[in-house]
Amino acid sequence: MNVLGEQAATLPEVDPQRPSVARIYNYLLGGRHNFAVDRQAAVAARGAMPDLPAIVRLNRQFLGEVVRRATEAGIDQFLDLGCGIPAAGNTYDVARRLDPASRVVGVDLEPVAFVHARRQLADDPAADALYADLLDADQVLASPPVRDLIDRDRPVCILLVSVAHFVPDTERLTTALAAYRAAVPTGSLLALTHACRKGPSPQVEQVRRVYNNTTAPLVARDAGETTALFGDWDLRAPGVRTFGDGCPTPGRQSESESAEQAFLVGLAVKP
Numbered sequence: 001m002n003v004l005g006e007q008a009a010t011l012p013e014v015d016p017q018r019p020s021v022a023r024i025y026n027y028l029l030g031g032r033h034n035f036a037v038d039r040q041a042a043v044a045a046r047g048a049m050p051d052l053p054a055i056v057r058l059n060r061q062f063l064g065e066v067v068r069r070a071t072e073a074g075i076d077q078f079l080d081l082g083c084g085i086p087a088a089g090n091t092y093d094v095a096r097r098l099d100p101a102s103r104v105v106g107v108d109l110e111p112v113a114f115v116h117a118r119r120q121l122a123d124d125p126a127a128d129a130l131y132a133d134l135l136d137a138d139q140v141l142a143s144p145p146v147r148d149l150i151d152r153d154r155p156v157c158i159l160l161v162s163v164a165h166f167v168p169d170t171e172r173l174t175t176a177l178a179a180y181r182a183a184v185p186t187g188s189l190l191a192l193t194h195a196c197r198k199g200p201s202p203q204v205e206q207v208r209r210v211y212n213n214t215t216a217p218l219v220a221r222d223a224g225e226t227t228a229l230f231g232d233w234d235l236r237a238p239g240v241r242t243f244g245d246g247c248p249t250p251g252r253q254s255e256s257e258s259a260e261q262a263f264l265v266g267l268a269v270k271p
């Protein structure tokens with residue numbers, strides 16, 4: 001069996017003419033797994049919002065900080081929903097560096113992200129990738145990678161970094177997140193970052209237009225809507241906030257004020 005395993009049969013054809021959010025992000029991270037259409041879309045989005053590379057850096061720093069805090073809290077299992085195309089500083093990279101025994105399962109519905117993740121993890125028995133829509137929580141939770149690698153009797157760190165704003169259906173997203181939260185024990189963590197909806201902004205409107213032609217439209221949410229995604233879990237102080245508002249990341253690279261206000265982030269623990 002090839003490195004993609006049984007999931008190879010379920011992968012759809014990739015349309016090289018349609019930009020993908022996974023490949024655009026890979027380009028913005030300086031990665032090489034992207035096509036000309038992705039680079040064009042990224043350049044258009046960056047043209048409309050010059051802060052975009054800084055926003056990507058801030059997301060990366062937050063991700064690293066979450067994995068570090070989880071590891072310090074003794075958590076060694078990570079469920080990375082919308083894991084993206086592997087690039088330096090992703091969940092697997094940081095978790096493996098901090099704790100060689102940690103277990104990581106990445107889930108993505110972009111075939112290119114899945115294929116590259118699977119190849120990266122092929123030789124690591126403690127990590128795996130799943131090609132799935134995170135909205136199909138029951139299917140994800142019952143899948144062999146999650147069943148085999150994640151011990152649901154011990155705390156798990158669930159991450160959605162720069163992912164939930166690509167899921168426009170709030171009701172399905174809420175239901176899926178409730179299922180993930182219910183499936184893990186007390187002490188588990190949920191971390192997410194989310195494009196922040198403020199007042200009308202021509203910049204955001206232009207970026208939204210770019211993403212409307214990709215594999216996933218962009219839907220910014222406000223602080224109340226983002227807070228609701230954590231359900232009844234205890235948000236760590238200072239709650240859902242922008243990168244710029246009381247971000248505790250030590251040594252965090254300072255970015256422009258507008259970049260620091262563009263996203264909402266939060267980290268919560270299951271009581």
Ligand SMILES: C[S@@+](CC[C@H](N)C(=O)[O-])C[C@H]1O[C@@H](n2cnc3c(N)ncnc32)[C@H](O)[C@@H]1O
Pocket residue numbers: 021022025059063081082083084085090107108109110113132133134135160161162163166167216
């Ligand atoms: C901006 S990238 C972020 C990737 C990664 N979390 C990171 O921080 O590097 C968003 C990722 O979410 C994935 N995604 C979007 N909607 C998804 C869904 N419903 N289920 C699974 N993955 C999804 C995309 O395919 C893409 O790889």
